[in-house]
Amino acid sequence: MEHVIAVIGIVAGVVVVAGGAALLNSRKAKRSASDEEVRDDTAEYLTMMVGVLYALVLGLALVSVWETKDSADTNISAEAGALHQTYLLADGLPPAAAQRARSAVDTYAAYVRHDEWPMMEQRKPLGPHGWTLLHDVQTAWTDFEPTTNAQQQVDQLAFAQISAAYQGRHGREAAAGGGMSGVMWFGLIAGGALTLGLMFLFGIERTRTHLVLATGFTSLIAFVVVLIYALNSPFGGPLGLSAAPFAAVGLGG
Structure with missing residues (x-):
C-alpha cells in the first residue's frame, strides 16, 4: 500500500507541475499572439514525430524490463x-x-530466502557461498552409491533435477x-523532457484543451516511467518477486 501511495504521489505531483506550466504557457501565448497566427506545419509535424x-523508446524499455522480470520469475x-x-x-x-x-x-x-534475497533486492553481488551450498546438494547424491535398480533410477532423476537447479x-x-x-535511462528522461517541452512550445490556443492534453499526456508518461523503474528491479520494490517458492521446497517430503 505504501508503494501505491508513493506512485500516486509522484504522478500527481508531475501532473500538478504540468498543469501549472500549461496555464502559464497559455496565458503567455494569449498576450503575445496576433489576431491571425500562422500555423507552422513543419513544427507540428516534427513535434508529432518526436x-x-x-x-517507441518507452515501449522498448517497457518490453525490456518486463522480459527481464518474466525470465527471472521463470x-x-x-x-x-x-x-x-x-x-x-x-524418499x-x-x-x-x-x-x-x-x-x-x-x-x-x-x-536463498534469508541471505541472498535481501542482497538481490539491493542489487549486491551474491558471492560464492550459495554455489557452495548448491554443490553440497549435489555432493549428498554423488557420495551415495546405489545398490538397487530403483536407487539407480532415483539417482539419475535427482541429478537431472540438480542440473535444472x-x-x-x-x-x-x-x-x-x-x-x-544508463543509456536507456538517459533516453527516457531526455526524450520525455523534449516531448513535453515541444508540447508546451507549440501549445494549443484554447486553455482548457491544452490543460487537459498536457496533464493527461504528462501523467501517462510519468506512470509508464515509474512502472519501468519498478519492473527494472525484479527482486525489490512494489512489483518485486517473492522468495515464497523456496519456502515451499521442503513441503510434502
Missing part, C-alpha cells in the same frame, strides 16, 4: 521446483542418505545483477 519516437520457479523434486526423490534413499540430501536442500533454500540459479543471478542500461 512524440512517436519517444513512444528461473526462480525452475530452481525451486527442481529443488523440491530433489527433496522428494530422497528412495536409505534413511541416513535421505536425511543428508534433505538437509542439504533445506540449508540451501533457507540461505544449477541452470535456474545461473538465470536468477544474471537477473539480479542486470537492469536497464
Whole structure:
C-alpha cells in the first residue's frame, strides 16, 4: 500500500507541475499572439514525430524490463521446483542418505530466502557461498552409491533435477545483477523532457484543451516511467518477486 501511495504521489505531483506550466504557457501565448497566427506545419509535424519516437523508446524499455522480470520469475520457479523434486526423490534413499540430501536442500533454500534475497533486492553481488551450498546438494547424491535398480533410477532423476537447479540459479543471478542500461535511462528522461517541452512550445490556443492534453499526456508518461523503474528491479520494490517458492521446497517430503 505504501508503494501505491508513493506512485500516486509522484504522478500527481508531475501532473500538478504540468498543469501549472500549461496555464502559464497559455496565458503567455494569449498576450503575445496576433489576431491571425500562422500555423507552422513543419513544427507540428516534427513535434508529432518526436512524440512517436519517444513512444517507441518507452515501449522498448517497457518490453525490456518486463522480459527481464518474466525470465527471472521463470528461473526462480525452475530452481525451486527442481529443488523440491530433489527433496522428494530422497524418499528412495536409505534413511541416513535421505536425511543428508534433505538437509542439504533445506540449508540451501533457507540461505536463498534469508541471505541472498535481501542482497538481490539491493542489487549486491551474491558471492560464492550459495554455489557452495548448491554443490553440497549435489555432493549428498554423488557420495551415495546405489545398490538397487530403483536407487539407480532415483539417482539419475535427482541429478537431472540438480542440473535444472544449477541452470535456474545461473538465470536468477544474471537477473539480479542486470537492469536497464544508463543509456536507456538517459533516453527516457531526455526524450520525455523534449516531448513535453515541444508540447508546451507549440501549445494549443484554447486553455482548457491544452490543460487537459498536457496533464493527461504528462501523467501517462510519468506512470509508464515509474512502472519501468519498478519492473527494472525484479527482486525489490512494489512489483518485486517473492522468495515464497523456496519456502515451499521442503513441503510434502
